[in-house]
Amino acid sequence: MREITYAEAIREALSEEMRSDDSIVFIGEDIGIYGGAFGVSKGMLAEFGPERVRDTPISETAIVGCGVGAAMAGLRPVVEIMFSDFLAVAMDQVVNQAAKARFQFGGQFTVPLVIRAPSGSGTGAAEQHSQSLEAWFVHTPGIKVVTPSTPADAKGLLKTAIRDANPVLFLEQKLLYRVKGEVPEGDYSIPFGQAAVRREGKDVAVVSYGRMVGRCLEAAALVAAEGIETEVIDLRTLAPLDRDSIVRAAKKCGRVLVVHEACQTGGVGGEIVATIVDSEAFFYLDAPVRRCCGQDTPIPYNRNLEDSVVPQTAGIAEALRGLCGRKS
Amino acid sequence: MREITYAEAIREALSEEMRSDDSIVFIGEDIGIYGGAFGVSKGMLAEFGPERVRDTPISETAIVGCGVGAAMAGLRPVVEIMFSDFLAVAMDQVVNQAAKARFQFGGQFTVPLVIRAPSGSGTGAAEQHSQSLEAWFVHTPGIKVVTPSTPADAKGLLKTAIRDANPVLFLEQKLLYRVKGEVPEGDYSIPFGQAAVRREGKDVAVVSYGRMVGRCLEAAALVAAEGIETEVIDLRTLAPLDRDSIVRAAKKCGRVLVVHEACQTGGVGGEIVATIVDSEAFFYLDAPVRRCCGQDTPIPYNRNLEDSVVPQTAGIAEALRGLCGRKS
């Protein structure tokens, strides 16, 4: 199969959907001629024109709010927030408006809005451009949260997001934009709430999502050489959360490591652990469920410091060994 | 000891601190002649005058931002956000500015800012005025989070918050404002990160905070009649989190129920469960750790619906019985 990058896969999904559905409009800062801060929308202005690919002033509240209103009035807007950190600037519109409009109006409106936003550290962009904020939104009923880890998933999940009748926060993984992978041509979609088993194993299960999935697979390969067989679960969407797959993997392996880039305290990892512990998997556990997550700190600028506060392959491997009672 | 309300206790703490420290200023919407939406600051304008008790336009971003800047420039501002839901409007200033200023500037500045905000449901104020949003901030390194459950704690913890060199989010429990309790006169403070054991027990531990502590105590009393001895832990502050007390209670009882009003998914409960499971307490557990938390929904207006989506005493009691293997 042909290989394209994660960024290209996103562009392809959005472009294909826009070709087949006139009610989709695309709104954001510098998405037009500039092609977006990460080049995701390169060429789209030329194809779809300025009425559908709409540059905005620097006004995140207005951007998201405009998306909410346009969705309530019959369109299917896709809005881009240039860095997911800037969701904080538009937070009211995301959580108090988009996520609540349907419920508080008794179901009179649907809000088929997609908010795309690049997430994560690793680019030396420091504290205000490097956060992983998915936990805030997983804790916000009314919005769905998607964190694709491969180009193929990015395409298929974005299509599902665009077709969903609810607000969807689509968190793109900044460091994956240039990563290539096999992506089917043409139309396909990937359902929400279905985790993928990226590697089968029986000794220990790693539950992760987004860009950390790659590192988990690397770590799994490392410890495989030492005889530890790791199952790697990629959640793909965090809301809805595929609790069944989490529980199944925990029962199968009896040992679970949760890995995410976001700060550990208060992160989605806690929900995953609680899901396991409050299920029948509890009775299958051979060891405490452990987390290997971002440290509880803003992301520093310096590259060494930056690397030191988010999970690295070696650290994940070490945690796997620890869980399996091996010393390195 | 004399009894005063939770609201009075907060006013007393703030007033006493303002009397002894000129660098404290108090900023917010309608906190002056109006006395605040919940009457917390009644009379304070008369005592401290308009230079220190400062009404603002409806501009939450400017209010919090102004607090950040004033703190960086040598004051100890206390700002009031009328409902904690409106923190979303000021989210950038809270998480990207207040919480990060010290770290990103390499420790050059301190930000001794207190943000007071009423939290929770139960007043028929519906979706946008009833949320319990503590989890967002527990997941934000650089800010502390306080959730007092009694008038005496409210006073002592607010004093600690004001004297802290870091930003502190002080989440007042709306439904406790008029509740009376014994409160010492004069100066005292309660350290952060120290949970309180509100009731001793050995069969099951409930870990909770804020207004749910009262309901947990009621539930504990109910099941005590049936022979279940419940230990009730009130966390008091969520960041820092007293993990030792959580682990201690889990080891002691072997059964743990986590209770909070906030939506269950992605709530602080997950962190509490993970704390237990990733500690030596794991080996003492006699049953899965369970959560009895708010449902994953915005808070509806209708009173019955509203009650039905947050934990009630009966539901907590039922969960305790379930954990202890009793049928009601």
Place this chain on the structure above:
Amino acid sequence: MTITREKLGELYLKMAQTRRFEETAARLFTEGKVHGTAHFCIGEEATGVGVCSALAKEDLIAQTHRGHNQAIGKGMSLDLMMAEFLGKEAGYCHGRGGCMHIADSSSGSLGANGIVGGGIPIAVGAAFALRYRKVDAVTVCFFGDGATNEGAFHEALNLASVWKLPILFVCVNNYYAMSTHIGSHMNIEDISIRAKAYGIRGEAMDGNDVAAIYEATLEAKEYVKREGPMLLVLNTYRIMGHSKSDPQNYRSKEEVEGWKKRDPILLFRKQLAEAHGFSPAELDALDEAASADVARAVEFAEASPEPRVEDALRDVYAV
């Protein structure tokens, strides 16, 4: 332009309905029948009624927390409004929203918002959607004087201007944001000056003259379709407290009494009698109709069932 006699009667009736609706709601509070809060627009009826009576069904409105006049102006049902106020399943939002979130997709209300200023960007998005879909309709966005200090106001007006959208921004200036007088929350006397920051037209006018507001709206509708956004400031006064718990210690009795003399319903009654030949009997009949309508709404609402607890999580997500 001359307003038809029928329209004049409609304007009066809607104002009377609004007044009676709120007086009744206040009584229901006192009787302990309401769990929640409400914000009354008594004294400001001419604003929402005047503006919304000039709109077509396809035109959209975004309401404020103080918007019973806006809803009634747009033709919403008193029965369903009252049922919502009492949290009943038959209410507009099936008891989920209460009167701070009244909405009606069928009569073109995008809903009231509990976040001051929160509805303004949403209205801009709706205006964009109408234009994009080539619907020949305008969007009207209401907000208060206090709301114009929110960042959302600024971003939304700027975006609407840059995109030249057919939207009428209506600022209901009642001189107070809760307890805060406009003189302490902004440093300009005429809010319509804020239009200059966006390069759009701004006008201020008497907010207690319902007929003039109606006519101004008709004109403004044509203007915004042709030229893009406009800011219309209606200067009026909130006679009641901010919400039911307001101590009202921030203003003088004299100030309130002064404005009561400019009660928009009294003013209009006089105008109808003196300039348009409405007889006292005719006007009394309209008042009585309003009372009867509201009484029926209360009956309807009280007879309606409560929402079922089993349905509590309905509509968190669309399926």
Place this chain on the structure above:
Amino acid sequence: MTITREKLGELYLKMAQTRRFEETAARLFTEGKVHGTAHFCIGEEATGVGVCSALAKEDLIAQTHRGHNQAIGKGMSLDLMMAEFLGKEAGYCHGRGGCMHIADSSSGSLGANGIVGGGIPIAVGAAFALRYRKVDAVTVCFFGDGATNEGAFHEALNLASVWKLPILFVCVNNYYAMSTHIGSHMNIEDISIRAKAYGIRGEAMDGNDVAAIYEATLEAKEYVKREGPMLLVLNTYRIMGHSKSDPQNYRSKEEVEGWKKRDPILLFRKQLAEAHGFSPAELDALDEAASADVARAVEFAEASPEPRVEDALRDVYAV
């Protein structure tokens, strides 16, 4: 007012240092020595240098992401700036912030902000603190044309106006927000009009005339101490791309070339020579001093140690 010869030399030197600093930083990027991004103000040097050179040590500034001229204008050390740029422990923020977060409490910089508009309310708070503490100093808050479309701008200016704070808002209008020309992000030609929305003084001027900016700032300082906030718009141009990855496909070469002819350093050099009797040798000496200063800064920065990984969590909280 006449500027002393010494001050004129200082203005020139600081502009030259800024230019050389950024040219050098760009080279370090190309050499792969930098992990991160940077925003250059080449072409805009007169703004930050002119304004900040008119400030006293006690005066505070809030910087933007494009603020090397602001920092150097305020007297910050090239060594520590360069060390920060390279992420070293000796940098202003000990390598934690990088050049998007350069700050210096000792010379009165509240720091640069990575959130467009995020620093504006913070500056207002600082201005309040200074007045409250009876410090006779002003706060200067920098932001770009694009930032004036953020809600934070609006709320902050309104609050500062209502509280009549001694703060000078300086809008560095370089006609672009990233790729978006001012004509597509606001519907007014003169940004200083936005001052009217807050009832404060607004002025716009040539942002490439460093001496005029310096003098205007001296006057503005007195004004804001006496009368409260003022908005000063400096019209200039960003010669380089927005950041290192900018394709620059949104503007014509001719436009850029046109502005290059108005390079503020060239303009000032000419003015110094023609009107103030600076000899070519004198000016060359200043250029050389600037180069030497920057070269020393690079040496210092490169020789500085990396932060220690063990210290990664230092300063998350103050203890």
